[in-house]
Amino acid sequence: MSPTTATAAGPRARAGAGRPGRRPVAPYLFLAPALVLFVVFLLVPIGYAVYLSLRGLRVSGAGPFGRREETFIGLDNYVTALTSTDFLEGFGRLLAYGVIAVPLTLGLALVFALLLDATTTTAKRFSRTAIFIPYAVPGVIASLLWGFLYLPTTSPISDVTQALGLGTIPFLSGSTLYGSVANIAIWGGVGFNMIIIYTSLRGIPAELHEAARLDGASELQIAVRVKVPLVAPAIVLTALFALIGTLQVYGEPTTLRPMTTSISQTWVPLMTIYRDAFTRDDLPLAAAASVLLAVGTLLVSVVLLRLAQRRAFGDA
Amino acid sequence: MSALDSAVSPVVTAPHRAPARPPRQAKVVPTAILVLGAVYCLVPVAWVLVASSKSPGELFSTFTFAPGTGLLDNLRALFAYGDGQFLLWSLNSLVYAGIGSVLSTLVSTMAGYALAKYRFPGRDAVFLAILGGVLLPGITLAIPQYLLMTKIGLAGSYWSVLLPSIISPFGIYLCRVYALAAVPDEVVEAARIDGASEWRTFRAVALPMLLPGMVTVFMLQFVGAWNNFLLPFVMLSDERRYPLTVGLYSLLAKGSGEPALYTLAIVGAAVSIVPLIAMLLFLQRFWRMDLISGGLKG
Amino acid sequence: MRRRTFAAATAAAGLALTLNACSKGDSSSSSEDGGPVTLTYWGWGTAQDGMVAAWNEAHPDVQVRKTDAGGSTESSAKLLTATRAKNAPDVAVVQYDTLPAMIVGGVAADISSFASDAKAQFTPGVWSQVEFDGAVYGIPQDVGPQALAYNQKRFTELGIAVPTTWAEFATAAEAVRAADPGSTLATFAPAEFGGFAAMAQQAGAQWWTVDGEKWTVSIDDAASREVAAYWQDLVDRGVVDAEPLLTPEWNAKLAAGKVLSWPAALWANGVINGVVPEQAGDWALAPVPQWKAGDSAVSFQGGSAVVVTTSSKHAEQAAEFAAWINTSPEGSAAQISAGQYPASLDGQELTLKSDPPVQSPQQADYWQVAQRISSNTVPEVSWGPNVNVANSAFQDAFNDAVTNRTSFIDALATVQEAVVADMEKSGFTVSAG
Structure with missing residues (x-):
């Protein structure tokens, strides 16, 4: 994770340090607005969240209507979170969801990016815009519209399956549910990831394809053997986003929840955090669970980056 | 870090010459897959547009993709709702997303440039802290941010939504990558040798080269802020300050004893998606430039 | 000079911060002098x-x-x-x-x-x-005194009489299914905590009671279990549908005339009108069915x-x-x-x-019907300090029971446990009733 080992950054960064003493203050001034905002709106709230996670709302004063007030309770909230089956089972569901959502988002994004970059396709401009458009649809609305398309009575898919004598597909129950929730995330996320990979593909020197093409390689072979390895860093980046996105999945199941009996308020960890914070008025517990989730995300990301570096670049 | 650093940077070292390629005959299968993907993405959007033409009665009684007869009535009801609240929400969204993403892009560009083009004590620590910021779930921060905003007397104000959205660790990270790739050190050095101040070097030399990257960051920030739900939901309690997402949500989440206003929410969604699509179509041209143009022209 | 413009620009980027002082939250304002x-x-x-x-x-x-x-x-x-x-x-x-x-x-x-x-x-x-x-x-x-909103037009079409007791309601539900298998007399909505609570209170349940310093929680008391068993029977026999209310799915069924009644409260007719305005004139209001013939107890929802x-x-x-x-x-x-x-x-x-x-x-x-209903409300229904916890636990437990076809009575016990545990954690003196 050390930036100085970066192949691209190394030489250039060193060149920038050419004349020390002349501009020691400039980079700090450039960074100042970002740093101030970073401290005020990220670091301080994080510190506050950690502080809150050590506190609890407990009844003070006598009587059945004693007021709940904040007091220090140590690590109780962490114990509660780590022993809560609701919270822990959420990670299992997260895994099932992630196994569908992450590979499909990345796979589709890569396929579309390669197709956009290939010489054998047309309708590129239209397709590129079309695939990116769902990214612009707010999550609240995305789940509402997919809800209409999933529910048996309003779904046009039901009309087709019923005409074929197959009955209706229970999109929002059983194991199909994972696919249905993942589909919304895939639909909304493919375009964004496609653009990242595509931007990277556009940077591959044309000579490389031409050489392969002269050797008689097909477009498919060029894509798999030449292009994919060259955009591996971009794929790692999108994988990281997809993974973080998975750990933070929340919006889609939350807005689908009122439409089905199969999604509980603790379906995924972030939903449990939200329930504790807003529905159960247990902000300290939510803060403890958040801290755990954030630390977990950090660890998973670091491990993924390490692995990716070793695999894709052999420079670890 | 090399995995992330080089994610976008090949672009600079290797110009892409699409027009030089021999035009090949389009094949059916690859094009079909691509178009299928486009259709998959467009069908639900098309549904929003179709459904927004349905009257409240038609919404639940007619075939899903059958156009309705109530578009004008729906629009009228939408803009009349709560004395024109929808228009207010749209303006609010424009303020939050517009001002927020312009400021965010500027702040991120300056920070990214500093991280990419200077060596100074604490640089690595700052960069790692920012990377860590990318990984934090927004929901974790929303409530502490609310409590802190309250302490400085800003909760419920425009500032409470605007200020936290200016800081974008991901934007800073992207800007750093772009600056590494698109601004050659030789150019920066040359400007310094000509006697330009650091600020002038940044503004007159680096900034034009960074512009395509800034457009991307602006676009991502704008879409992100436009679609942001949780932060304004937690911060705001006055519906006159709601952005569109919270406003549309409030149409759906009514108290018991009041039906959800599905029709209004759907027509509102349709109206609110249109400007975003227009912006994407407009900003599309900048993607065509990729980073090369910025990097090479310099 | 150039250095100064740089500093000024940096300051301008941080403009937002300096402007903090100019904006105040505008909660309540007044002048002190009356x-x-x-x-x-x-x-x-x-x-x-x-x-x-x-x-x-x-x-x-x-x-x-x-x-x-x-x-x-x-x-x-x-x-x-x-x-x-x-x-x-x-x-x-x-x-x-x-x-x-x-x-x-x-x-x-x-x-x-x-x-x-x-x-x-x-x-x-x-x-x-x-x-x-x-x-x-x-x-x-x-x-919101309990009441029955019903589709009078469909009742007449299918020859269904307005039920006055829950036993009659069950019979009517069977009759509706028999006459038109695609229709249902009512929906059991597993997430409707308020509706279930009202029916249980109507049957005599007291979920939270205070005695001096002490709370007693009895969400799975006999009356509540009876209500749970009643609906479980209807759901298991497939006589009523079990699904969430007011979803696009439910609304579409309502619009198609396939949901014939909604036992809820006085406001139910207004909600239905919001969903299916074209059915104005079809829907009417009746007193909610009773657990015992001849009773007139009505709770609040x-x-x-x-x-x-x-x-x-x-x-x-x-x-x-x-x-x-x-x-x-x-x-x-x-x-x-x-x-x-x-x-x-x-x-x-x-x-x-x-x-x-x-x-x-x-x-x-x-x-007149509305006033008659509200004059019979069950007095002294008391709620506890963590109804939010009960509500959220209820939704998950009953959704789960409906999805997995498990016991509603067990679901009630789950809610009871969650509520007692939460009150104990907060530091209330509490016992299970």
């Missing part, structure tokens, strides 16, 4: 605007600014957070079942000293929703009170406002014209002079 006072008021629903306008017209010195902070769930969550930040509005609407949580959360202020006059305006059953431990925490605004918050610096004016909009003829008239059923006796009296609401123009005795 000049005009402005109160802030959080409320949801269509009735609020008219009531506030009526007050503002009659009280130039105390102006009220209403804000919609979301429906019951969102609004009460925000009230708790805002109170901790000392940023709550002066006055707020709170659903009866969340009022105890607002009291122990420190949101609702004791307004006993300002509210004594208002008491006479309400039946004891209604007043018991706002008075706890001898202190008054709110003024009742609207009530929904309904809300107006509370003065502990954050308010103008408690007296705020309490006056809360009492006025809910008891004055002007307030009640504004409320009724928006379709809300008033909690106050004068307000309910006033409805009798009104035309039937838009969804049931054919039912000339609509308001």
Whole structure:
């Protein structure tokens, strides 16, 4: 994770340090607005969240209507979170969801990016815009519209399956549910990831394809053997986003929840955090669970980056 | 870090010459897959547009993709709702997303440039802290941010939504990558040798080269802020300050004893998606430039 | 010079921060010298605007600014957070079942000293929703006595008589299924905590009771278990559908005339009209079925009170406002014209002079039926300090039971456990009943 080992950054960064003493203050001034905002709106709230996670709302004063007030309770909230089956089972569901959502988002994004970059396709401009458009649809609305398309009575898919004598597909129950929730995330996320990979593909020197093409390689072979390895860093980046996105999945199941009996308020960890914070008025517990989730995300990301570096670049 | 650093940077070292390629005959299968993907993405959007033409009665009684007869009535009801609240929400969204993403892009560009083009004590620590910021779930921060905003007397104000959205660790990270790739050190050095101040070097030399990257960051920030739900939901309690997402949500989440206003929410969604699509179509041209143009022209 | 422009630009980028000082949150404002006072008021629903306008017209010195902070769930969550930040509005609407949580959360202020006059305006059953431990925490605004909304047109088509007992209701459900397999008499909605609670209370359940210092929780008492078993039977036999309410799916069935009734509360007809306005004239109102023939017990489902918050610096004016909009003829008239059923006796009296609401123009005795229903409400139903926890546990437990076809009675036990555990954790003295 050390930036100085970066192949691209190394030489250039060193060149920038050419004349020390002349501009020691400039980079700090450039960074100042970002740093101030970073401290005020990220670091301080994080510190506050950690502080809150050590506190609890407990009844003070006598009587059945004693007021709940904040007091220090140590690590109780962490114990509660780590022993809560609701919270822990959420990670299992997260895994099932992630196994569908992450590979499909990345796979589709890569396929579309390669197709956009290939010489054998047309309708590129239209397709590129079309695939990116769902990214612009707010999550609240995305789940509402997919809800209409999933529910048996309003779904046009039901009309087709019923005409074929197959009955209706229970999109929002059983194991199909994972696919249905993942589909919304895939639909909304493919375009964004496609653009990242595509931007990277556009940077591959044309000579490389031409050489392969002269050797008689097909477009498919060029894509798999030449292009994919060259955009591996971009794929790692999108994988990281997809993974973080998975750990933070929340919006889609939350807005689908009122439409089905199969999604509980603790379906995924972030939903449990939200329930504790807003529905159960247990902000300290939510803060403890958040801290755990954030630390977990950090660890998973670091491990993924390490692995990716070793695999894709052999420079670890 | 090399995995992330080089994610976008090949672009600079290797110009892409699409027009030089021999035009090949389009094949059916690859094009079909691509178009299928486009259709998959467009069908639900098309549904929003179709459904927004349905009257409240038609919404639940007619075939899903059958156009309705109530578009004008729906629009009228939408803009009349709560004395024109929808228009207010749209303006609010424009303020939050517009001002927020312009400021965010500027702040991120300056920070990214500093991280990419200077060596100074604490640089690595700052960069790692920012990377860590990318990984934090927004929901974790929303409530502490609310409590802190309250302490400085800003909760419920425009500032409470605007200020936290200016800081974008991901934007800073992207800007750093772009600056590494698109601004050659030789150019920066040359400007310094000509006697330009650091600020002038940044503004007159680096900034034009960074512009395509800034457009991307602006676009991502704008879409992100436009679609942001949780932060304004937690911060705001006055519906006159709601952005569109919270406003549309409030149409759906009514108290018991009041039906959800599905029709209004759907027509509102349709109206609110249109400007975003227009912006994407407009900003599309900048993607065509990729980073090369910025990097090479310099 | 150049250095200076750099610094200036950096400062400009941080402009937002320096401007902090220029903007203040605008909660309640007033002048200390007895000049005009402005109160802030959080409320949801269509009735609020008219009531506030009526007050503002009659009280130039105390102006009220209403804000919609979301429906019951969102609004009460925000009230708790805002109170901790000392940023709550002066006055707020709170659903009866969340009022105890607002009291122990420190949101609702004791307004006993300002509210004594208002008491006479309400039946004891209604007043018991706002008075706890001898202190008054709110003024009742609207009530939702249980009632049966039914599609009169479809009832006639299928030859179904309006059921007066739950046993008749079950028979009617079978008859509907037999006559038209695609239709259902009613939906069992596993997430409708309020609806289930009302049916259990109607059957005699007392989920939370206070005895001195001690709470007793009995969510899985005999009466509640009986109600759970009743619905489980109907669901298991496939006589009624079990699914969430007011989803696109349910709305589509309603629009197709496949959902024939909705046992809920007085407001149900208005909700149905919002979903299927073209069925105005088809729907009518009837008393909710009874567990025992000949009974007339009716519980509340929904309904809300107006509370003065502990954050308010103008408690007296705020309490006056809360009492006025809910008891004055002007307030009640504004409320009724928006379709809300008033909690106050004068307000309910006033409805009798009104035309039937838009969804049931054919039912000339609509308001008479409504008044008859509300005069039979079960007195002294009390809610506990963590109804939010009960509600959320109930939704998950019953959704789970419906999805996995497991026992509703076990689901009740799960809710009971969760509620007791939460109260113990908070430090209340509690025992399971």
